[in-house]
Structure formats: C-alpha cells, structure tokens
Amino acid sequence: MSDVPAGAARLRHCFASAHASGRAALITYHTFGYPTAAVSLECALAAARAGADIIELGVPFSDPSADGPVIVAAMEQALAAGASLHGALAGAAAIAKASPQTGIVLFGYYNPIWIMGPSVFASACRDARVDAVLVVDVPLEELDEISRPLAAHGVGSVPLLAPTSGLDRAAMVASRNAAFTYYISMAGVTGAAAVPVSPARIADLRAATNGPVAVGFGIKTPSDVAALAPHADGVVVGSRLVAEIGAGDPATAAARTGALVTALAAATRRT
Amino acid sequence: MHEPKPVGEATPGRYGAFGGQYVAETLMPALHQLTSAWSAAKADPAYWQLYDRYLRDTVGRPSLLTEAPRLSEALGARLLLKREDLNHTGSHKINNCIGQVLLAKRLGKTRIIAETGAGQHGVATATVCAMFDLPCEIYMGARDVERQQLNVLRMRMLGATVHAVAAGSATLKDALNEALRDWVTNVGHTHYIIGSVAGPHPYPEIVRDLQAVIGREALEQTRQLTGDLPDAAVACVGGGSNAAGLFAPMVPHGEIRLFGVEAAGDGLDTDRHAATISRGVIGVLHGAKSLVLCEREGAAIGQIIEPHSISAGLDYPGVGPEHAYWHATGRVTYLARTDAEALAGMSQLARLEGILCALESAHAVAALPDVIAAVGKGKPIVVNISGRGDKDMHTVAAHLAKESA
Numbered sequence: 001m002s003d004v005p006a007g008a009a010r011l012r013h014c015f016a017s018a019h020a021s022g023r024a025a026l027i028t029y030h031t032f033g034y035p036t037a038a039v040s041l042e043c044a045l046a047a048a049r050a051g052a053d054i055i056e057l058g059v060p061f062s063d064p065s066a067d068g069p070v071i072v073a074a075m076e077q078a079l080a081a082g083a084s085l086h087g088a089l090a091g092a093a094a095i096a097k098a099s100p101q102t103g104i105v106l107f108g109y110y111n112p113i114w115i116m117g118p119s120v121f122a123s124a125c126r127d128a129r130v131d132a133v134l135v136v137d138v139p140l141e142e143l144d145e146i147s148r149p150l151a152a153h154g155v156g157s158v159p160l161l162a163p164t165s166g167l168d169r170a171a172m173v174a175s176r177n178a179a180f181t182y183y184i185s186m187a188g189v190t191g192a193a194a195v196p197v198s199p200a201r202i203a204d205l206r207a208a209t210n211g212p213v214a215v216g217f218g219i220k221t222p223s224d225v226a227a228l229a230p231h232a233d234g235v236v237v238g239s240r241l242v243a244e245i246g247a248g249d250p251a252t253a254a255a256r257t258g259a260l261v262t263a264l265a266a267a268t269r270r271t
Numbered sequence: 272m273h274e275p276k277p278v279g280e281a282t283p284g285r286y287g288a289f290g291g292q293y294v295a296e297t298l299m300p301a302l303h304q305l306t307s308a309w310s311a312a313k314a315d316p317a318y319w320q321l322y323d324r325y326l327r328d329t330v331g332r333p334s335l336l337t338e339a340p341r342l343s344e345a346l347g348a349r350l351l352l353k354r355e356d357l358n359h360t361g362s363h364k365i366n367n368c369i370g371q372v373l374l375a376k377r378l379g380k381t382r383i384i385a386e387t388g389a390g391q392h393g394v395a396t397a398t399v400c401a402m403f404d405l406p407c408e409i410y411m412g413a414r415d416v417e418r419q420q421l422n423v424l425r426m427r428m429l430g431a432t433v434h435a436v437a438a439g440s441a442t443l444k445d446a447l448n449e450a451l452r453d454w455v456t457n458v459g460h461t462h463y464i465i466g467s468v469a470g471p472h473p474y475p476e477i478v479r480d481l482q483a484v485i486g487r488e489a490l491e492q493t494r495q496l497t498g499d500l501p502d503a504a505v506a507c508v509g510g511g512s513n514a515a516g517l518f519a520p521m522v523p524h525g526e527i528r529l530f531g532v533e534a535a536g537d538g539l540d541t542d543r544h545a546a547t548i549s550r551g552v553i554g555v556l557h558g559a560k561s562l563v564l565c566e567r568e569g570a571a572i573g574q575i576i577e578p579h580s581i582s583a584g585l586d587y588p589g590v591g592p593e594h595a596y597w598h599a600t601g602r603v604t605y606l607a608r609t610d611a612e613a614l615a616g617m618s619q620l621a622r623l624e625g626i627l628c629a630l631e632s633a634h635a636v637a638a639l640p641d642v643i644a645a646v647g648k649g650k651p652i653v654v655n656i657s658g659r660g661d662k663d664m665h666t667v668a669a670h671l672a673k674e675s676a
Contacts, residue, residue: 062574063444063556065451066295072438084570110293110555111565112573137293137555162297164458169299187297188456 007131008156008179014053014103015180015212015233023268024229025053027214028261029107029238032057032091033083034074039250041091046258047241048099051265055095056134056236059088059108066136068191070239074246085112085121089128096129105158105179107134110146118146122153132156132179140172147176158182161205170208180212180233181205185219191239194218199231206233222267229268237264284472286596292471294451294558301458306473308378313480318373325369326484329402330359332366334485336492336653341623342636348643349651351496353489355513355658356628362658363485363513364395364466370481372399375462382461386410386450388443388509389584389631390422391658392466397431399464407431410449412442415583422662440577443509443587447557467510468591471558475515475591482516489653490520502650503528505642506657507634508605509545509585511594513657522602528646531594532638534580535607545578546607547590548598556589562598564588581610581666582630584658604645608637614670617660629658630666 004012018025028047032040044055060075060083067075085108092104106125113121113135125133133155138146140159147157156179161170164187173181183205186195197215206213215228216236228235244260245253283306284290292302312318326332334357339350355363375383383405387393393409400407409426413435416423426433439445447470454463468475468482486504493501504521506514508531521527536544544550551562556575564576565588580586597603608616613630616637621627628636635654642652660667 062439063448065448065557066297066455068452076438079571079574082570085572086570111563111575114555114560115552115565115567115573136295137558139292139294139296139299141292141299160296162295162299164297164300166300169296184295184297187458189452192456 004177005151005156006154008177010131011054011103011105011156011179012212018053018268019233022270024232024270025214025234026051026265026268027054027056027216027234027236028052028241029056029058029236031060031071031074031078031242032088033060033078033081034242034245035077035250036081037083037087037091039253041094042254043245043257044095045098046254047261048095048102050258050261052102052261054103054105054234056105056107056238057088057092057095059085059106059112061109061112064109066189068189068239070191070243074242085116089124089130092130093128103131104129105132105134106130108136110135110137113146118149122149122155125150125155126153130155132158134158134160134182136160140169143176160184163187167204167208170205173209178209178211180214181209182236183213183215185215185217188217190217192218194220194224197228202231222263225264225267230270235268286593287599288553289559289561289592289595290472290475291560292558293555293560294471295455297455298458302471302473304378308374309473309477312374312377321373322370326366330365330369331357332484333488333492334358336489336496338496339624342620345623346639346643347648348639349649350639351493351501351651351653352626353485353517353653353655355485356626356632356656360395360398361661362391362395362629363482363516364392365398366484366516367466367478367481367512368395368399368464371462371464371477372403372405375405376403378462380460380462381405382457383407383464384410384450384453384461385464385466386443386446387466388415388446388586389582389629390415390419390426390662391584393431393433394422394425394429396464397426397429400431401429408453409433410436410446410453412440412446413437414441415443415446418666419583419662420665443583444575451557467512468515468593469510469557469559469589475559475593478512479515479519479593482512483519485513485516485655486518486520489517493651493653497651500524500527501653503530503642503646504653504655505530505532505635505638506655507532507585507631508548508590508594509534509587509631510589511591513655515591515593517653517655518597518603529603530638530642531603531605532634533605533607534582534585534634535609536579536581538609539607543579544607545580545586545588547588548594548605549607551590559592561592561595562590581613581670582634584629584631585634606638606641608634612637614667626656627660628656629660630663632657
C-alpha cells in the first residue's frame, strides 16, 4: 500500500482504530463559517472531543447544487459572513493542531478549487494537514484531475457512490487508493429523509472498492447511526448538526453540538 | 488560430478544454443512459421523422426567413431575419423541447422537470408536457417569476407546477441548482429538459443538434433568396442555444462570419453584466467546464458572481462549453450590448419592421452596426430573432417609467 497518500493512510487508521474498539467511525460535517468562522471551529472541536473520529469541514459555495435547504442556507450565511476557501484551509489547520488524532476531510464543490488551481490547492491542503478531499461535483470520470495533484502532495481523495451506481463503478474506485468511499445513502440532497440502507449493499461496495465505506445523507438520530454501525465502516451526520447550530444561541452552539455528538458516538458501538 | 474541429468532435463531451461531466455521482448513470439513448435516437430515422412531423404540425416550421428592407436601408446591409419568434410558444425553445420529450418517451421517463429564466423554455416545456400527458415541474428564480409574470401564468394554464426559487440571486442559475437537486432526488423516473447548450455532457450536444434546424433552414432559405451563402450570422448568447442552433450548420462554412452577442447589462466595465465570454474565466458550473463569471482571487475565490441583464433569459453567469470553444478557436466573434442598447434595438426593429422581438434577441439587433462594419456594406446577414417580446412589455414599461421619472 505504499502508493496510498499519507493523508488517506491516516484516515484508514481512524477507521481501523474505531473497528478495533468495536465501533463504526463517526464522521461529523460542519459548514465552515456558519454562523461565524470562530463558532464553526468551536463546534467542530466540540464534536471531536465528544467522539467524532473524522471531521468533515464543508467549504461554502455560492451554487451548492447537491445540498438540501439546511446546508444551502448555512452556506449563504457563511459566505455573507466572509467565509472562504482560504478560511476553511486555515480552519482545518486549527483543528489539526488542537486535535491531532482527528481525521480531517475537506468537503466542497469544484469551482473554488479549480480557480485556486488544483496543485496550489493540494499543497495548501498538505500544509493545513487536510487528510483527504471530497468534491461533490467531481465524479469518477473527472476525478484524476484533482486526485493526482492531491496524491502528489500526500493528500487523499474521497470518491462518492450512490444508490444509482452499479458495482462496475464501485470497481473503478478499487484502483484509486482512496481514503475511503462515501456512500450516499439515497438518491437525494443532504438532509432529506433517511431510507434504510441494505447491509448487503454496503458489503458489496466494501468488497468492490477494496476499502472502507462510510454512509452519509439522511442520517440524523442515534437510532439511524445504531442501525448502520454494525454494517458500515463509518457513518456521517451533517444536516442534523448544522440545524442544531441554527436552532439556538451561537454562544451555546458548541455545547449543544457536543451533547448531540456524545449521543451519536454512543450509538456507533456494534454490540 | 488553429482549425476548429467539425461538429461531432473526437472526444465525446469535450470541446477542446471545455465540457465534461461535473455532477453528483447520483446523476452519472442517468447521464450515461442519456448519452446512449441520444446516440441511438440520432441514428434512428424514425426519431427524426417524428421530430420533423411535430416541428411542422405543431411548431409551424420551417420558420420564415424575412427580408428586413427598412432596417437594411437604415443600416446599409441586406438583413434576413430568421423568425423563431413566429414558432408556437413564441421562441426557438420549442425545437429542443419537442426533441427532448420524444427522447424522454424513448427512455420511459414519466415525469419532466426544467429550469427557466425568461420563462420561454418553461412555456415550451409545459407545452410539450401537455401534448404528451406528462407531469411537469418548472424551476424559476423568484426574481424572474416577478418580472416574467405573463409566462408564469402561461405555464400554469398549461398544467405545469412553477416553483419560485428564492435561494442565491433568485435568478436562472439558482433555478438550475434547484432543478439539479430535484433531478438528484427523482432521477429514476424523471427526465430533466435542460433548455440551453449548457450543463453536463450530453446536454450541450443534444440541445445543439435539436436547435440546428434553425441554421439548416437559414442556409437553405438564404440560398433561395440570394443564390448563395450569407456573409454573416448573428444571434444573442446567454446559455447560447439559439446561437448554437444557428451557428452549428454554418461552422463548417469558413466563409460565413459568425457573431454571438452577450448581455453587457450596465456596461462591461461595471460589475453589473452577464457577458460571460467577454469577461469570464474558465471555471466549473452546472456540470460543465466552460467560461463563467466568478471571483478569481481574494476571500471569495471561486464563488460565482451574480450576473445582471435586463433580459431574464441572458441573466446567466455561464455559457455553453461549445461557445467557449468557438471563442477560443476564433471561429465565432463575441460582442456585447448593454441594457440600454438592447432596448434601443428592440424599439428600432419594432418601428422599422413592425416586429416586437424579445429583449434577448434585441441584443443581436443592437450589435448589427458592428457586424456590418466587419463584413462590409450591402452583404446578406442572417439575424436570429429568437423570440417575441410580449413577455418583456412589463420590463420595458418599468424601464420607461424610470426614464421619464
């Protein structure tokens, strides 16, 4: 596995550690800059302290065509408050410094990365200790354009698969030394209603991709997490956490995030 | 300038550095399915027979190519107006919708969605859905719903559900985002009729091929009128579908000069315009790599800039990837006209020829002096009148009221 980028190897270690302690890895998503840069980072760190193994930091984009209303609104507010790709990279560096054992994934849309320049971006990711990058609007067909410069700087990439993807597409992931595969649990946008994911489907994807599979989209409650934990390598909770931040005083957002993540983390136990 | 590739380039879905498929994974299998369905339909004479029949019996094709004697005299050229405004539903958009609804039927899809800016594509989509008894949902920016109320009403009368999209700038780009969200959710049974030569492969190709009827007819009609090819052809460019349809059959005729006209809004040197080719940068938006209006540096790097045009149909921060390619190879010259110039062009065509064209098409009319200067006086020039102006009277009234205040 010498070709696996260092960042991807660190994330695989997060999955292996969780597995060794009888858990699925918990991945929490935070829109960087929502409601402010400082509060979003406090919330991410609170999530890490409360048991999140991997932090996904969402980079706000003006045209988030794959996200649902909760994250769209959070991104609009974050951009209005001055959030940026540079800010998100600095935020990732701050999380890495404060919580060195936590995996960090940068999650975003392609245009800001492309305009910065994939190589410049990849090198900034390495400097910020971003472990891997997930770009929602870069499918497997176009992935080399970004995954090659990332790998050259030791940063992993996270391909996505969907309910509509055949196993032939899962096999396309196998040769890519991905950090992990993000399985979108349903045909839909972030934050929609959860649908049950078949354990057999996850097993098939894990076999075909030859690596860890994390399941996201529509996972909101500890019982959603508990249902998936025995079958998936990791579970992702996003919109529910973003909604929690929006539901009350920003001053208590980190405490509320921590309480919610504690409950979600408890549900990742497989026994 | 290197030789432009002919229509039907060697790399599927790529136009030089532009094009591609930059969408969520959920949509990729649907795009693959659409690509093979389009290849099969394109090679099937029965598909084209049906398409031609509907264009003749429903749309009223061929559309006229009209001499414009008074405008020609005023400007010193021989202007031939391609009258897409005379089509059923009032614009060129219906050509594409007929072809795509027939494709949706072949795919067995049972629900249609679309985005619309000025509402012309929405009306055309609602029309074909009524004809083929398919449920239809149209996404339209809330600001465009406001300024194009007549078309909203037409869509509702035709049985479509119109969703006003309040996110972002509440215009065409946001309607496209919302339509993509719907498609991601309902991709199994839903066909998305994209209205322009934008979006992921194979849409730019499908829409160009379906709109190419404009250019084929224009070439034939010009030959009949003048005995020869036109010297030039002019069309407005937002996403670029009417222009791509006019240009595509002419691109191989190197002697025909081609001109696309973008919306300069308040002016190219202001931050209120929609001139993507004149002022854009290579970026990725709505599924394709093309020219886009976005921040190039600083805190907002990569964020899409809200465009501005008096014409809702041109108010878009991207452009079809093939236009970006034609621009890069120099095959097509892209000009830009301001809101005020477009209004003057609209008025000039109305008073000299009795044709009230859409504000979109008025941008092409307004660029004619530059086109004539480039090709020489007295030469035959095809001008695409892509739609009619009834829908814009509200906007014109508001503008005149502001001017006289």
